[in-house]
Amino acid sequence: MSFTQTQINNAFEALGLAVPGVAELTALENVSDYYQGVQDVVALPEVQTEVAPIVQMFEVALGHGPAPATLASMVSSQLTEPQLAAAFVSSQAFANVYNGGILLDPSSPTIPAAIESLFIRVLDHPPTSTTLEGFSGLTIAQAFQAFVTSQTVTAALCNNVDTYLTQAVELAVGVLSQSDAVQIVGQASQLVHSAHIA
Numbered sequence: 001m002s003f004t005q006t007q008i009n010n011a012f013e014a015l016g017l018a019v020p021g022v023a024e025l026t027a028l029e030n031v032s033d034y035y036q037g038v039q040d041v042v043a044l045p046e047v048q049t050e051v052a053p054i055v056q057m058f059e060v061a062l063g064h065g066p067a068p069a070t071l072a073s074m075v076s077s078q079l080t081e082p083q084l085a086a087a088f089v090s091s092q093a094f095a096n097v098y099n100g101g102i103l104l105d106p107s108s109p110t111i112p113a114a115i116e117s118l119f120i121r122v123l124d125h126p127p128t129s130t131t132l133e134g135f136s137g138l139t140i141a142q143a144f145q146a147f148v149t150s151q152t153v154t155a156a157l158c159n160n161v162d163t164y165l166t167q168a169v170e171l172a173v174g175v176l177s178q179s180d181a182v183q184i185v186g187q188a189s190q191l192v193h194s195a196h197i198a
Contacts, residue, residue, distance in 0.1 A: 002029055003037050007173040011041050014068060014172035015051045015165075016075025034175045042165045051075050053149070054084060055161045060122050060148045061088045062097065065164040068171075085145035097121075106141035114140065118147050123156055 003011075008028050009019045020028065024044075031037040041047065054074050058066045066074065079087070086106035088094050095103045098114045115135050119127045127135075135143045147153060170176055 001034060002032050003034070003173055005029065008041075010172040011169045014072060014168055015047060016072035017046055017050065034173070038166060038169045038173070038175060041169045042162065047165060052161050052165065053081060055164050056154065056157055057084060057088055057148050059157050059160050059164075060118065060153065061091075061094050061144075063121070065160070068168060071168070081145055081149065082141065085148070086141040089141045089144050104140055107139050110135050110138050110140055110143040115143055115147070118144070122147075122153060 005025060008025055012019050019025075028037060028040060031040055051071070054071060055065050058064065065071070074084070089104050089106040092101075092103065095101055098104075098117050099111070104111075104114075112132055112135075115132055116126050119125060119131075135146065138146065
C-alpha cells in the first residue's frame, strides 16, 4: 500500500515543511511500501537540511528531541542555523543545563566550562586542550553551533535524530513500525511484534 496525498501532506506539516511539489508528491505516492515511504520522507534533502539540524540542536542542548508543535514552528520560521544557535544559547532551558540557571548572552565570548559541559554531556568525555583552544575567539552561540554541526557530534547523534524523524513521520501518516519485544519467561527466544496502522 502506498501513502495518500493527505498522509504525505500530514508528514510534511508535522515536520514544519511546505507541502511537496507535484513531482515529489507523485514519487512518494508511488512508493508501494509504507515503511519505505517513511524512510524516503526522512531521507529527503529538505528534511536533512532544514529539520534534522533543529532536532540535533535539541538533542545537544536538552538531551531530547523537540515537541512536535515546537519542531514544526521552528522549521517553518526559517531561521538560519546561527539564529537558531543564538536562540538556544539564550534560552532558560540551556542556562539551566549548562550555566547553573544563569542566562547567557549568545554574543558573549565562549566560556570554557560550557564547552567542557557540552563535550561531557554529549560525547561522554572532556575536550582535549587543543580542541578547547579551537573554540577560543568564538561567541557562545558560534561555539554551540560549531559543536552541534561537527562531524563527531553528527555521527554520535545520528541514530537519535533518525529515530526522532522516523517516529514523527510515522505518527503523522498513521503508520507505526516500532517493534515491541516480549520475552517469554523461561525462554531464551524473543517474540517480536510490529504494529501496522494505516
